[in-house]
Amino acid sequence: MDAEAVRQRANDLPTEPGVYQFLDGDRVLYVGKAVDLRSRVRSYTDHRGGDADTNRPNDDVLNGPRSKRIRQMVSRAEEIDVAVTETESQALLLEANLIKRHRPRYNVRLKDDKSYPLVELTAHTFPQIRVSRDPNSGSTVFGPFTDRGQVETVVKSLREVYGVRGCSDHKYDSRDRPCLDHDIGLCSAPCTNEIDHKQYISDIEAVERFFRGETGLLTDPLRRQMDTAAQDERFERAANLRDMLSAVESFQATSASAVSTAASERQRTDVIGVSLAGNAPTVAVLRAERGQLVGREQHTLDAPETITDPAAVLGAFLPQYYASTELPEVILCPEHPAGDDIxxxxxxxxxxxxxxxxxxxxTLVDLAIKNASRPERERNESVAVASALGLDSATRIEGFDVSHTQGTNVVGSNVVFVDGTPEKRDYRRRKLPEQNDDYDNMHKLVSWRVTRAIEGRDDRPEPDLLLIDGGRGQLDATRDALRSADWQVPAIALAKAEERVVTADRTYNWSGDDPKLHLLQRVRDEAHRFAVQYHETLRDDVSTPLDEVAGVGPETRTRLLRRFGSIDTIREASMTELQTVDGVGEMTAIRLDEQI
Known part of the structure; x- marks a missing residue:
């Protein structure tokens, strides 16, 4: 649309509050809220790109001198759609819901990012304790915590004192005798009924009380064990317990102030922290109920231009976040959000x-601000990669890998890291045509990503760098796919064998302890994990002759296929080779030999 088309459309709009959308066909380019729809839309035809409503939280990055992005957005739009609301507050919430639903390219957009550890007690009959960044629904959660190593030491100490299980559901459900954790005193083995349910839940309640501030529930038993070990002249054991005790006491000292800062008479208080470090604003939400911290979240805002004002970040974040989240009684912020309407x-x-x-x-707001800050180390790794490769930036890296079994169930993964941190909402995966050609498989995977981006069917930001799991052959296939579509994004490869970084014109042999290599390895390994996970899901959904063999369940079938690669190879395996697979005994091996 040109300025005249926008002006004509604006003339037909009401002067009431509501929400407007710039559309490119069925795709939403931008969502805005207005006190006066006609005046607001008309403002996009002046030289300032629209400032009829300077308090709009989601237009703070668009107001002022008209930007190239605004001109681009308006020129790409084919239509302007509006929705009238009764009040400005209704418009605010509708705008937030539409932004969350459509994720328009030119809006500030909220993206989940859980990067700080929590301690989770699951909702199982016999709860599991674990350190997690993404707890399950229904779990009891404590945190957030900034020192993962310290938290893991505390959790291990709790398991040693109270015997709470730390194993996965798969391991728990498959046990017929206690595991090594029970033998070394880290688990009371509820999986094999070594402890009754009532006593186990009593121990879980003690763990919960520890995280709610009853320090002595852990420090006292550790101190008694330490003294006993010293008296028995088991000095190495006493030293280990002393280190545990020190970690627990330090943990409680740093977390106690945060636990007690929310007003206890309030049922729920949300505390908001903002960080402008890095390439995208980050917001942390700490949740307190009845005086106790019970959860935390971290989010980033995907903004079309740089935001330098925390008030603008808060103005954009609050309506979007609370459009789908229950409101608390109190919200604590580091400053007032932009926009009187908030x-x-x-x-x-x-x-x-x-x-x-x-x-x-x-003090609690300060803690939220600390939680909002991304680790500087991870940002520095991205900067180091960009500098070493001669790139303007390596903030956003997309990793690619292909997985298959001799050309069957071929799948590709596309993972995303931003500032050295996984951006899991932007992960994608793709089922590819079945063929045993790693180079052409990678070509097809990257071509799929490129085509979607060029056609506007992929709403993710353009990456700074593509990282391919493989060597020169996979990289050449990738560069051919990029060249064919004229997509100007640099690509490199990293193979597992020698851990050398392969580029278009040279190969880098970085030191094994080089932080920038560690970042690329994390991206490569995550792409591999995501591809293999999808491949195994597809493979395990396919019926095979193994399903008819008594004693071979889904887990054993998976282990057999993982070990031998195909049914034909299993048929050729000897009895001895079959029995090297966990779960395959002599009788099962005989059945496999006779029936497969």
Missing amino acids: ASWLDGVGVELRVPGAGREA
């Missing part, structure tokens, strides 16, 4: 917005 909306629904200047609440 405060009016929250006040209208009975939520108190506070910006504490000092005291316990200010």
